[in-house]
Amino acid sequence: MPRLVFVTILVACLPLTSNSELYGQPSRHLYKITRKDNRVGFIDKTGKIVIDFDRLPVEAWVGNFSEGFAPICFPDKPPSIYSMHCGFIDETGRIAIPPRFVLSSQFSEGLAWIRTEALVGFINQSGKVVIELPDSFSIGFHEGLAAVKTQTGSGFIDKTGRFISTKRYEQVEDFSDGLAAVAEGRWNEAKYGFINKSGEVAIPLRFDPRPGQFEGSMSLSRFTEGLAPVMFGNLYGYIDHKGNTVIPAIFRDAGQFAEGLASVTKADGEKGYIDKAGRFVIRLASGRGGQFNDGLATLAVEINGPTKMGYIDRTGKTIIEPKFDTAFDFIDGIAEVYFTEKVTSAAGPVTQTVHAYIDKGGRFVWRSQ
Numbered sequence: 001m002p003r004l005v006f007v008t009i010l011v012a013c014l015p016l017t018s019n020s021e022l023y024g025q026p027s028r029h030l031y032k033i034t035r036k037d038n039r040v041g042f043i044d045k046t047g048k049i050v051i052d053f054d055r056l057p058v059e060a061w062v063g064n065f066s067e068g069f070a071p072i073c074f075p076d077k078p079p080s081i082y083s084m085h086c087g088f089i090d091e092t093g094r095i096a097i098p099p100r101f102v103l104s105s106q107f108s109e110g111l112a113w114i115r116t117e118a119l120v121g122f123i124n125q126s127g128k129v130v131i132e133l134p135d136s137f138s139i140g141f142h143e144g145l146a147a148v149k150t151q152t153g154s155g156f157i158d159k160t161g162r163f164i165s166t167k168r169y170e171q172v173e174d175f176s177d178g179l180a181a182v183a184e185g186r187w188n189e190a191k192y193g194f195i196n197k198s199g200e201v202a203i204p205l206r207f208d209p210r211p212g213q214f215e216g217s218m219s220l221s222r223f224t225e226g227l228a229p230v231m232f233g234n235l236y237g238y239i240d241h242k243g244n245t246v247i248p249a250i251f252r253d254a255g256q257f258a259e260g261l262a263s264v265t266k267a268d269g270e271k272g273y274i275d276k277a278g279r280f281v282i283r284l285a286s287g288r289g290g291q292f293n294d295g296l297a298t299l300a301v302e303i304n305g306p307t308k309m310g311y312i313d314r315t316g317k318t319i320i321e322p323k324f325d326t327a328f329d330f331i332d333g334i335a336e337v338y339f340t341e342k343v344t345s346a347a348g349p350v351t352q353t354v355h356a357y358i359d360k361g362g363r364f365v366w367r368s369q
Contacts, residue, residue, distance in 0.1 A: 029044065029065065029068070029091060030042040030043065030044060030050055030051070030065045030070075030091055031043050031044070031045070031331075031334070031336065031357060032062070032063075032064055032065075032070075033049075033355065033357075033366060033368070034355050034368060035053050035368060036352075036368065036369070039053040039054070039056075039058065040053065040056055040060075040062045041053040041055065041056070042065070042070075042091075042093075043357070043365075043366050045332050045333060045334050045365070046365065047357065047364075047365040047366040050091070051091075051092070051093040055093040056072070056089070056093055057072075057074070059074060059075060060072050060073060060074055061073040061074075061084070062089070063106065064106070065091065066106040066107050066108065067106075067107040067108070067110065067125070068090060068091055068107075068125070069088040069089065069090060069096065069097070069106075069107050069112075069125065070088065070089050071086050071087070071088055071104055071106065072086065072087055072088065072089050072095065072099065073085065073086040073087075073099065074086075074099050082102040082117075084102070085099040085100060085101065085102060086099050086101045086102070086103070086104050087099035087100065087101065087127075088104075088107075088112075088127075096127075097123070097126075097127035098127070100116060101114040101115060101116055102115050102116060102117065103115040103137075105138065105139045105140045106140065107125065107140070108139075108140030108141050108142065109140070109141040109142070109144070109159075110124060110125060110141075111123065111124060111130065111131070111140065111141055111146075111159070112140065113137070113138040113139065113140055113146070114129075119132055120132070120133050120134070120135055120136055120137075121133045121161070122138075122146075122161075131157070131159070131160075131161035132161070133148065133150075133157070133161065134150060134151075135150065135151060136148045136149060136150045137149045139174070141159065142174040142175050142176065143174075143175040143176070143178065143197070144158065144159065144175075144197070145157065145158055145164065145174075145175050145180075145197060146174075147172045147173070147174050147180070148163075150168070152168050153168025153169055153170060154168060154169050154170070154171060154172040154182075155167065155168050155169070155172070155199075156172070156175070156180065156199070164197065164198065164199040165195075165198075165199025165200075167199060169182040169183055169184055170183050170184055170185060170186055170190065170218075171183045171192075171209075171217065171218050171220065172220075173220045173221075173222050174222070175197065176222045176223050176224060177222075177223035177224060177225070177226060177241070178196065178197060178223075178241070179194040179195065179196060179202055179203070179222075179223050179228075179241065180194060180195055180222075181193070181194055181220035181221055181222055181228075182194070182195050182205070182220075183205070183209055183218055183220055184205055190208070190209050190218055191205045191206055191207060191208065191209075192205055192207050192209050192218070192220050192221075193205035193206060193207065193243075194223070194228075194243075202241070202243075203239070203241075203242070203243035204243070207221070207230045207231060208231050210231070221256075222256065223241065224256045224257050224258060225257040225258070225260070225276070226240060226241065226257075226276070227239065227240060227246065227247070227257050227262075227276060228256070229251075229254035229255065229256060229262070231249075232245075232249035233249065234252070235249040235250060235251060235252060235267060236249055236251040236252070236253065236254035236264075237249030237250070237251070237254075238254070238262075238278070246276075246278075247274070247276075247277075247278035248278070250266055250267060251264045251265060251266055251267065252265050252266070252267050253265040255291060256291065257276065258291045258292045258293060259292040259293070259295070259314070260275060260276065260292075261273040261274070261275060261281065261282070261292055261297075261314065262274055263288070263289045263290065263291065263297070265288075270283065271283070271284040271287075271288065271289070272284045272289070272316070273289060273292075273297075273316075282312070282314075282315070282316035283316065284299070284316065286301050286302075287299050287300055287301030287302070287322070288300050288301075289312065290329070291329065292314065293329040293330055293331070294329070294330035294331065294332070294333065294360075295313065295314065295330070295360075296311045296312065296313055296319060296320075296330050296335075296360065297311065297312055297329075298310070298311060298327050298328075298329065299311060299312045299318065299322060300322070301322045303322060306325075308322040308323055308324060308325070309322055309323075309324045309325070309326065309327035309337075310322035310323060310324065310327070311327070311330075311335070311360075319360065319362075320358070320360075320361075320362040321362075323339060324337040324338065324339045325338050325339050325340060325353075326338040326339075330360065333359060333360060334357045334358065334359055334365050335357065335358055336355075336356075336357055337356050337357070337358055338353060338354065338355055338356070339353070339354050339356070340352065340353050340354065341354055354367055354368055355367070355368045356368065
């Protein structure tokens, strides 16, 4: 079977994880932890180790949990032409679905996209193939529909595997708030709009996409909490589900709404957060704010050269000082962070990277040693 090439799967055979800024952070029961020797385990939100480091095979790559399952991948040996084969473990660390997939997404709405040497489609949580597709790629279901990229373009299927429309697009985003962004054309000729779950155009394709994260890709928008940021000329404003402009285009950068607030930068450089009426409710003296989740948002500021990350609350007050090299959103009261520290070894002082989880008070729930 011929294989498609997608810039979104340049991670070879590793399962894919959705961007939290796009899809929101799902609730988790278990959180991945890593040891200095790269062994993987999992803790619960209290920091208790549920799957110990020695429970999982040393040669395996293990992803994050979603809907009770985490992908696990094993390196292949010749004569296989693939670098890995992947399956899934359950929350005890047991292999629940054997590693027979050369590519897979995480579970979403009870299904996971997979590729084997023989077929492409979706499996259920028993590992049974319930949808078989032509050669294609997907990151999973959202709001009952899955975006699928095929040889002829991108469209959407329902959970029977039926495409909701014969129309194919250059690029699409997943459904959110009942609408999905779709783009026609490439490069400077590209325009995007939004379709509904029947595949009908709800908002005409009249917006200019930004260059995407990968070469040749485009960055489209999505609706959250009833609004979507779109570009008018060189500035961003916000539209509603009917395509009406409800917040004028006065921003050179604009994020999506979460918990009633959106991170923006005005044309004059002023940064902060606006509410759904377009009013500034938080002004940032410096740095860049992330998306709110669990009542807090990341704040990245430059401190004597390097950028450090901390957290602010909905009033803009710094709750956890910027001291982390990387900081992720809070999920169920804890957040994953990385930072460096100097320690003394037999060879003298060395700098090591620490992987940790913190609570909303900035206290360690777990940290690597």
